Amino acid sequence: xxxxxxxxxxxxxxxxxxxxxxxxxxxxxxxxxxxxxxxxxxxxxxxxxxxxxxxxxxxxxxxxxxxxxxxxxxxxxxxxxxxxxxxxxxxxxxxxxxxxxxxxxxxxxxxxxxxxxxxxxxxxxxxxxxxxxxxxxxxxxxxxxxxxxxxxxxxxxxxxxxxxxxxxxxxxxxxxxxxxxxxxxxxxxxxxxxxxxxxxxxxxxxxxxxxxxxxxxxxxxxxxxxxxxxxxxxxxxxxxxxx
Amino acid sequence: xxxxxxxxxxxxxxxxxxxxxxxxxxxxxxxxxxxxxxxxxxxxxxxxxxxxxxxxxxxxxxxxxxxxxxxxxxxxxxxxxxxxxxxxxxxxxxxxxxxx
Numbered sequence: 530x531x532x533x534x535x536x537x538x539x540x541x542x543x544x545x546x547x548x549x550x551x552x553x554x555x556x557x558x559x560x561x562x563x564x565x566x567x568x569x570x571x572x573x574x575x576x577x578x579x580x581x582x583x584x585x586x587x588x589x590x591x592x593x594x595x596x597x598x599x600x601x602x603x604x605x606x607x608x609x610x611x612x613x614x615x616x617x618x619x620x621x622x623x624x625x626x627x628x629x630x631x632x633x634x635x636x637x638x639x640x641x642x643x644x645x646x647x648x649x650x651x652x653x654x655x656x657x658x659x660x661x662x663x664x665x666x667x668x669x670x671x672x673x674x675x676x677x678x679x680x681x682x683x684x685x686x687x688x689x690x691x692x693x694x695x696x697x698x699x700x701x702x703x704x705x706x707x708x709x710x711x712x713x714x715x716x717x718x719x720x721x722x723x724x725x726x727x728x729x730x731x732x733x734x735x736x737x738x739x740x741x742x743x744x745x746x747x748x749x750x751x752x753x754x755x756x757x758x759x760x761x762x763x764x765x766x767x768x769x770x771x772x
Numbered sequence: 773x774x775x776x777x778x779x780x781x782x783x784x785x786x787x788x789x790x791x792x793x794x795x796x797x798x799x800x801x802x803x804x805x806x807x808x809x810x811x812x813x814x815x816x817x818x819x820x821x822x823x824x825x826x827x828x829x830x831x832x833x834x835x836x837x838x839x840x841x842x843x844x845x846x847x848x849x850x851x852x853x854x855x856x857x858x859x860x861x862x863x864x865x866x867x868x869x870x871x872x
Contacts, residue, residue, distance in 0.1 A: 555869050559858040586868060593865045636851065660837075665844030678837035682830055688786060731786075742844040744851050769787045 541570040541644065542621035542704070543629065546613035549581045550631040557629075558590050558599060560637040568644065573600045573617045577607045611721050615711055618704070627701045632746040635699040642739045643701040653706045653734040656692055656726060657699035657741035664694075668745030680761055684723065688768060691730050692738060698722045699741055706734055719757065720764030724772075731772050797822070 543561060547554050558572060574587050587601045602620050604613070614628055627643065629635040635657070643655045659666050660681070669677070684695050696719045702710075710732065716724045729736060801818045804810045810817070862869045 552869060555862050555867055556855055556858045559862055560854060589867045593862075593867060633851065633855075636847075636854075660842065662842075665842035665847065667844050667848045669843075671838075674838060674841050675834070678834045678841070682833040682837065685833075686830065687790070742847040744844070744848050769790075770785060772786050 539569065539625060539644075540623035541565075541568060541625045541627055541640075541701075542617075542623035543570060543572045543627040543640075544575060544614055544617035544621065545572065545629060545631045546575045546577070546610060546617070547579060547583050547631045548577045548607060549579045549583060551579070551581050551583045551586045553631050553633050554583055555586050555590060556633060557631060557637060558594065561640065562594060562598075564638045565640055568641075569623075571598055571600060571622065573602055573620055575613045575617045576601065576603045577613065578603065578605050609717055611711065611714060611717065614707075618708060618711070621704060624704050625701060626704050626707050628707075629699050634743050634746055636742065636744070639699070639739065639741045643699075646737050646739045647701055650737045651735070652737035653703050654726070654729055654736045655701040656694065656736060656738055657697050658692065658694035658738045659697060659741060659743045660693045661738065661740050663740035665742045666745070667742065676758065680758075684765060687765060688727055688772075690723075690727050692726055692736055694738070695723045695726055697741070697743075700726075710734070716764055716767070717760075719761055720767075723764060724768060727768050727772050 545554065545557065554574060561570070561572060574583075576583050576587065584601060584603055587599065591599050591601070600620060602617060604616060618626065625644075625647070627640065629637075639657060643657070646652065646655045658664055666674075666677075681693075681695065684690065688695075706729070710725055710729045713728055714721060714724045726736070797818075801810075805812060805815060859869050
C-alpha cells in the first residue's frame with residue numbers, strides 16, 4: 530500500500546536534445562503521450578538553435594498537450610550533448626530522468642518497461658540494451674554490425690563495465706544519480722554514453738537493463754567513419770586510465 | 773591493513789587492476805620456471821599462449837556476436853505505422869507536420 534503510494538508520487542522528466550528534428554520531435558511527443566498515459570511526466574526539449582523551426586513545432590505541441598507537460602529549454606547554438614543534459618536537468622522537476630534521442634531510433638513504447646524495471650529492482654539506472662533477447666537493431670549493414678561488435682568486445686574485455694550495451698543512450702536515471710555521474714563526465718559523442726555508464730558502475734550504482742530495439746534513423750542517416758573509430762579508441766584508453 | 777588494501781582496490785584505476793592481473797600471472801609463471809617445474813626451453817610458452825588465446829577469444833566473441841546479431845525488421849514496419857498514426861493525429865490538432 531505504502532509502496533503503491535510512492536509509485537504514484539514518482540515523476541519522470543524526459544530530456545530530449547534536438548537539432549533540426551522538427552518532424553521527429555512531434556512524432557516522439559505523440560508517442561510518449563500515447564504510451565505513458567498513467568504516468569506523471571514532463572518532456573524537456575533542449576533545442577540547440579535549430580534553423581529548421583524545431584522550436585516552432587514544440588510551441589505548437591505545447592498548445593496541444595500543455596506548456597506544463599512539454600518544456601522548451603532552448604540554447605542559442607550547438608553546444609554538445611553532455612551540456613544539453615545538464616541544461617535540461619536544471620529544469621527537471623521529476624525525481625527520475627529519462628534521456629533519449631530525438632531521431633526515433635529510441636521508441637517511446639519502451640518507456641513503461643524502463644519504469645517497471647526500475648520499480649521491480651530499485652535500480653539507480655535502467656539502461657536500454659540492444660544485445661539481449663528481445664532487443665535488436667534494424668538498418669545496419671555488415672560493416673556497421675562488425676564495428677559495433679568489435680567495439681563492444683574490446684570495451685567488455687578492457688573495462689569490465691557490467692552492462693551489455695555501453696554506447697546505447699536510452700536510459701532512465703534517478704535524478705540525483707544523473708546529477709552526480711554527469712558532473713564527472715567530460716567526453717563527447719559515443720564516448721560520453723560509455724563514460725556515463727562506466728563511471729556509474731565504478732561509483733557502485735545499481736544498474737539494470739531492459740531490451741530495446743533500435744531502428745536506425747528514418748529521416749537522414751547516422752554515420753560511423755574512421756574518425757569516430759579513432760575517437761572511440763581514444764575514449765577507451767581515457768576510461769582505462771581515469772576510471 | 774587488510775581493510776586498507778581492499779579500500780585501495782575499490783578506488784584503484786582500472787588500468788592498475790589489469791596490470792596487477794598481468795603481474796600476478798607473470799609472477800606465477802616465473803615462480804614455476806624458478807622452481808624448475810617448467811623447463812627453461814618452454815619459457816615463452818605461457819606468454820605466447822596467453823596472447824594467442826586472448827586473440828582467439830576476441831575473434832570468437834566478435835564472430836558469435838555477428839552470427840547472433842539480433843535484427844528486427846518488423847520494428848521498422850511498426851515504426852512506420854506509428855509515424856502515419858502520429859502524423860494523422862497531429863495534423864488534426866493543427867500541428868504543422870506536412871513535410872518530410
